Amino acid sequence: MSAGTHAAPTTETPKRALARRYERLLLFYPRDYRRRFGAELVATLLDGSEPGRALPSLTESAGLIRGGFRTRATFAARGSPWRDGLHLGILVVVLADLAMLVPYAGSMPVWTGLSAAIVLAVLRGRPGLAIPLVLLVGGKVVAIALGRPWLDETLLPIFPDAIWGGRALYSVGGPVAPAAAYTVVLLGLLVLTAGDTSLKKRSWCWWAVVPLIAGTDPAGLDLAGGSPRTMARVGLEVALLLLAIWAGRLAGDPRWAVAAGTYLLTELTVLAENLSSSTRQDVAHFALLAFLTFAAIAVPYRARTQPQL
Amino acid sequence: MVADMAKKSPTVSEPTYFILAALLDGPLHGHAIIRRTLELSENRVKLPVGTLYGALDRLAANDLIAVEREEVVEGRPRRYFRLTDDGRGLVSAEALRMQQAASVVTSRILGTGSAFT
Numbered sequence: 001m002s003a004g005t006h007a008a009p010t011t012e013t014p015k016r017a018l019a020r021r022y023e024r025l026l027l028f029y030p031r032d033y034r035r036r037f038g039a040e041l042v043a044t045l046l047d048g049s050e051p052g053r054a055l056p057s058l059t060e061s062a063g064l065i066r067g068g069f070r071t072r073a074t075f076a077a078r079g080s081p082w083r084d085g086l087h088l089g090i091l092v093v094v095l096a097d098l099a100m101l102v103p104y105a106g107s108m109p110v111w112t113g114l115s116a117a118i119v120l121a122v123l124r125g126r127p128g129l130a131i132p133l134v135l136l137v138g139g140k141v142v143a144i145a146l147g148r149p150w151l152d153e154t155l156l157p158i159f160p161d162a163i164w165g166g167r168a169l170y171s172v173g174g175p176v177a178p179a180a181a182y183t184v185v186l187l188g189l190l191v192l193t194a195g196d197t198s199l200k201k202r203s204w205c206w207w208a209v210v211p212l213i214a215g216t217d218p219a220g221l222d223l224a225g226g227s228p229r230t231m232a233r234v235g236l237e238v239a240l241l242l243l244a245i246w247a248g249r250l251a252g253d254p255r256w257a258v259a260a261g262t263y264l265l266t267e268l269t270v271l272a273e274n275l276s277s278s279t280r281q282d283v284a285h286f287a288l289l290a291f292l293t294f295a296a297i298a299v300p301y302r303a304r305t306q307p308q309l
Numbered sequence: 310m311v312a313d314m315a316k317k318s319p320t321v322s323e324p325t326y327f328i329l330a331a332l333l334d335g336p337l338h339g340h341a342i343i344r345r346t347l348e349l350s351e352n353r354v355k356l357p358v359g360t361l362y363g364a365l366d367r368l369a370a371n372d373l374i375a376v377e378r379e380e381v382v383e384g385r386p387r388r389y390f391r392l393t394d395d396g397r398g399l400v401s402a403e404a405l406r407m408q409q410a411a412s413v414v415t416s417r418i419l420g421t422g423s424a425f426t
Contacts, residue, residue, distance in 0.1 A: 037362065039385070039386050040339065040385075040386045040387060040388060041339075041358055041359075041362060043340075043385030043386060043387065044338075044339040044340045044343070044358050044361075044362075045358045046385075047339075047340035047385075048340055048343060048358065059355075059357050060357050060358060060359070062357065062359075063357025063358060063359030063360045064357070064358070064359040065359070066359055066360070066363075067357075067358075067359025067360060067362060067363045068359065070363050071363065071366070074366070306320065307319040307320070308319060308320045308321075308322060309319045309320065309321050309322060309325045309364075309367055309368065309371065309373070
């Protein structure tokens with residue numbers, strides 16, 4: 001259980017150092033929970049610690065990390081699951097759309113900037129602001145995929161900036177999948193604007209997704225070659241879907257399944273449009289996403305009908 | 310949320326069972342629940358604080374326990390938790406269920422005497 005006791009820093013007592021370290025571990029909990037119960041948890045932790053200990057035990061540290069994630073999942077499961085899940089799903093899709101454009105920002109800075117503005121509007125829960133931007137960027141993206149000029153004089157094909165390398169923008173796949181992705185976003189935003197209640201402001205941490213999957217075209221994933229960018233995208237998809245399953249089980253709530261389903265819908269259009277040229281790896285990739293999405297739907301249902309205390 | 314969606318009685322995990330059992334004798338604060346749980350389980354169930362408070366939050370959300378009072382002792386805030394009638398009913402039902410399950414085995418072993426001869 002113990003990580004061992006260590007000498008305390010010279011400027012503070014072991015107990016104070018231990019309290020400070022436990023307070024840091026409490027950052028895994030939601031801010032509101034920390035504000036209300038953080039002092040009580042630290043007091044209970046100190047009550048149970050042996051004299052002279054300055055480092056948190058491994059058992060208590062793991063318990064706090066697990067408890068923090070559980071509490072975050074429970075706190076997140078508030079309000080309408082359909083509306084909140086749709087908002088989350090749309091956020092993931094617009095982040096993927098932005099990531100697709102980032103390597104081409106040098107050739108089309110305005111469009112990439114507008115795509116980032118869509119992410120910002122969705123992230124801050126402002127669907128009404130995002131709708132005209134989605135119409136503009138979606139229109140431009142479909143025009144590029146069709147090889148037609150639209151609104152400005154962007155030269156086609158559009159090659160990535162030197163540091164990225166790779167193919168020209170939308171040089172693989174057809175126009176249906178990108179058009180479908182922007183249509184899903186547009187319809188979702190229209191649904192969200194119709195509601196009475198305001199949407200959540202989501203974490204700025206979501207921006208970290210963009211550099212991680214930048215330049216990965218779902219119609220041209222190099223699954224057989226296993227390029228780092230492709231593996232990063234697949235790894236992120238699997239990690240987020242596993243998180244969705246886990247959070248759904250803890251909270252018995254379907255919002256993460258709704259988000260997963262929204263993303264899967266866009267992936268389905270990619271597979272449908274490119275089925276004739278799809279490899280076994282492409283089909284296996286979609287099957288994996290579909291299986292995990294199905295699990296994200298089934299697990300909360302099971303957690304509701306057979307609750308565990 | 311879980312309570313109104315539940316179609317079946319909830320399954321009670323071992324730590325939750327001992328937490329409820331610890332509160333049978335009266336309200337306790339967090340650290341006292343950990344100590345009492347350890348004692349009742351003969352040192353088997355040592356609850357990390359994060360696990361304990363997660364379980365307490367779930368039990369309170371299902372109206373099985375409630376906060377009796379809050380106080381500050383030597384500058385440290387404490388909440389004292391008590392069993393509700395529903396909580397007392399659940400832990401009693403769980404104890405009876407386990408007793409019945411145990412008797413399926415013990416009655417046969419004691420009946421033949423083979424395990425104790």
